[in-house]
Amino acid sequence: MTTPPVVELRGVCAGYDGRRVLDHVDLRIEQGDVVAVLGANGSGKTTLVRTMLGLTHLTCGDLELFGTPVARFRDWPRVGWVPQRTSAPGGVSATVREVVASGRLARIGRFRRGSTADRAAVSGALDVVGLSDKSGSAVGTLSGGQQQRVLIARALASQPELLVLDEPMSGVDAASQDTLVSTFERLVGDGVTILCVLHEIGLMTPLVRRAVVLTEGRVVHDGAPPTSHDIHHLDPEHAHPPAHEPEAVRGAWGLS
Amino acid sequence: MTMLQYGFMQRALIAAVLVGLSAPAVGVFLVQRRLALMGDGIGHIALTGVALGFLLGTAPVLTAVVVASIGAVVIELIRQRGRTSGDVALALLFYGGIAGGVLLIGLAPGGTNANLLSYLFGSLNSVSPGDLRVIAVLSVVLLLTLAALGRELFAASYDEEYAAVAGLPVRALNLLLAVLAALTVTVAMRVVGLLLVSALMVVPVAAAQQLVRGFRATVLTALAVGVLSAVTGVTGSYYADTVPGAMIVVVALGAFVLAAGVGAARRRTAAVR
Numbered sequence: 402m403t404t405p406p407v408v409e410l411r412g413v414c415a416g417y418d419g420r421r422v423l424d425h426v427d428l429r430i431e432q433g434d435v436v437a438v439l440g441a442n443g444s445g446k447t448t449l450v451r452t453m454l455g456l457t458h459l460t461c462g463d464l465e466l467f468g469t470p471v472a473r474f475r476d477w478p479r480v481g482w483v484p485q486r487t488s489a490p491g492g493v494s495a496t497v498r499e500v501v502a503s504g505r506l507a508r509i510g511r512f513r514r515g516s517t518a519d520r521a522a523v524s525g526a527l528d529v530v531g532l533s534d535k536s537g538s539a540v541g542t543l544s545g546g547q548q549q550r551v552l553i554a555r556a557l558a559s560q561p562e563l564l565v566l567d568e569p570m571s572g573v574d575a576a577s578q579d580t581l582v583s584t585f586e587r588l589v590g591d592g593v594t595i596l597c598v599l600h601e602i603g604l605m606t607p608l609v610r611r612a613v614v615l616t617e618g619r620v621v622h623d624g625a626p627p628t629s630h631d632i633h634h635l636d637p638e639h640a641h642p643p644a645h646e647p648e649a650v651r652g653a654w655g656l657s
Numbered sequence: 658m659t660m661l662q663y664g665f666m667q668r669a670l671i672a673a674v675l676v677g678l679s680a681p682a683v684g685v686f687l688v689q690r691r692l693a694l695m696g697d698g699i700g701h702i703a704l705t706g707v708a709l710g711f712l713l714g715t716a717p718v719l720t721a722v723v724v725a726s727i728g729a730v731v732i733e734l735i736r737q738r739g740r741t742s743g744d745v746a747l748a749l750l751f752y753g754g755i756a757g758g759v760l761l762i763g764l765a766p767g768g769t770n771a772n773l774l775s776y777l778f779g780s781l782n783s784v785s786p787g788d789l790r791v792i793a794v795l796s797v798v799l800l801l802t803l804a805a806l807g808r809e810l811f812a813a814s815y816d817e818e819y820a821a822v823a824g825l826p827v828r829a830l831n832l833l834l835a836v837l838a839a840l841t842v843t844v845a846m847r848v849v850g851l852l853l854v855s856a857l858m859v860v861p862v863a864a865a866q867q868l869v870r871g872f873r874a875t876v877l878t879a880l881a882v883g884v885l886s887a888v889t890g891v892t893g894s895y896y897a898d899t900v901p902g903a904m905i906v907v908v909a910l911g912a913f914v915l916a917a918g919v920g921a922a923r924r925r926t927a928a929v930r
Contacts (some may be wrong), residue, residue, distance in 0.1 A: 454822045477824030484819060491815050493689040493862065496871035503812035507824040539870035559823065 405468030407563050407594045408453060409414055412462035415452040422448040424618040425480070427463065432594060435589055435608055437626060438598045440615035446598045447485070449615065450567050454482055454595075459626075464579050478507045481556030483566040497537040497543070497551050501526055504558035526557040531583055546577020553584065564588065566597045570604070578604050602626060661893045663816045668789045669781045670891050673905060675796040676848040676857060677887030681865075681879035682803050683841045684858025688833055689814040689872075694854035695732065699842045701751040702728030703851055704758030706843075711765040717776065718791055718843060725839035728754065737828065779850030779902030781891065788847060795844045799837055810834060811872055819925040848887075849902035856906040857883060864913040867920035882912050 408430040416422040451457040530550035614622035706724030710717030813830040865878035890905030
């Protein structure tokens with residue numbers, strides 16, 4: 402028996418209020434893949450992620466996580482989600498450790514106290530992102546990059562096999578971006594499958610093995626990450642129809 | 658202390674301490690979700706429940722629990738579904754609660770608005786042993802539930818979508834919180850009154866936020882402020898001969914002002930250093 406792909410989408414459509422955002426998307430992610438999802442604003446990157454996480458319903462097609470249809474998937478601790486950072490994290494301040502520990506809850510189970518192993522997983526996640534010394538600080542007092550690392554640690558606390566990140570580099574200063582890249586390097590080394598929505602591939606270039614480019618909800622490129630050389634010879638016809646807007650695709654890669 | 662010679666004062670003090678614990682314990686999650694005024698809304702709706710009790714000749718506390726719970730669940734369902742007209746729907750429920758209460762009390766045999774006053778403003782000194790038992794049981798149920806599910810409620814309040822993706826039953830947790838808030842309102846209505854219930858859910862939390870960082874620390878500090886305000890308020894009202902419910906809230910507000918001053922002074926010293 403072969404292991405099923407981590408994520409498989411076959412002809413997936415999804416949208417909001419009758420507006421179709423994803424248009425028959427096919428995508429297969431195997432264990433250990435490091436995939437960047439690229440595309441202009443409004444191309445459907447975030448909707449793709451939300452659909453994979455069961456937050457947006459399918460209107461057509463099939464979506465499986467670890468071989469189970471998403472509607473019946475219950476093994477959520479295997480998936481770590483790093484949402485786009487929001488500026489308002491609730492009306493009561495919480496410490497870094499409290500937020501990261503909330504990522505462990507699904508593994509602990511209800512009405513039980515966390516075990517030593519659970520506490521070690523939380524500490525380990527803090528260590529991976531380099532925030533062990535900040536565990537008692539209020540999240541709201543940290544820099545943008547540090548807050549982003551808190552969200553990554555929260556996702557890592559459940560020791561996921563698939564890590565899904567939505568624009569982890571946005572609003573993060575250059576020094577913190579370097580720290581994040583080395584965090585991802587470490588995770589890739591541990592065999593974690595990564596799907597990362599990016600506005601531009603930038604510093605992630607050495608890590609990403611495969612890029613998926615969305616334009617108007619369709620996959621227009623799925624393969625090797627684009628290099629600047631590719632951009633000059635970009636032919637959208639070659640990747641897939643539709644035959645329009647190489648400009649949009651180029652912009653999507655952040656190299657226009 | 659001479660005031661403890663009286664049975665009604667002993668009961669008043671115990672009831673106030675129980676409410677001083679449970680109101681901020683639930684309130685902290687409402688503040689976390691930026692729903693600080695939800696307690697107010699539920700308080701309005703509970704008034705209809707109180708009047709219904711008079712009309713049916715049953716204990717107003719029981720009908721208040723039922724009606725307030727239904728109202729809280731409806732508010733939560735509207736919040737989950739509705740996107741645009743949520744606040745208008747809430748406003749409709751609030752006004753409906755007050756109007757329904759005044760209307761029903763008029764229909765009750767011998768009922769006048771005066772019957773509602775002790776629920777609107779509290780009447781701590783008339784808490785009977787039976788009332789105290791109800792308050793004690795509800796408070797203990799509430800605090801035990803929060804102790805058992807506090808982590809889950811924190812996760813669902815901090816980041817609802819993330820909690821859902823992490824596999825937590827977010828909808829059920831939200832409805833549970835709504836029912837807990839309704840229980841708190843009915844427990845607290847005898848102590849501080851429906852119009853001031855929300856103050857005990859919110860003010861101790863706001864005071865705690867001035868002093869500590871972190872959710873757990875905020876909860877513990879808010880509980881301390883709640884109990885302290887309850888005891889000081891009841892004692893103060895005994896000696897100053899004032900209404901205890903209002904006194905408790907005024908003391909809590911004083912604690913907030915004090916905490917804000919201490920917090921600001923601390924931040925200044927930290928900045929200088």
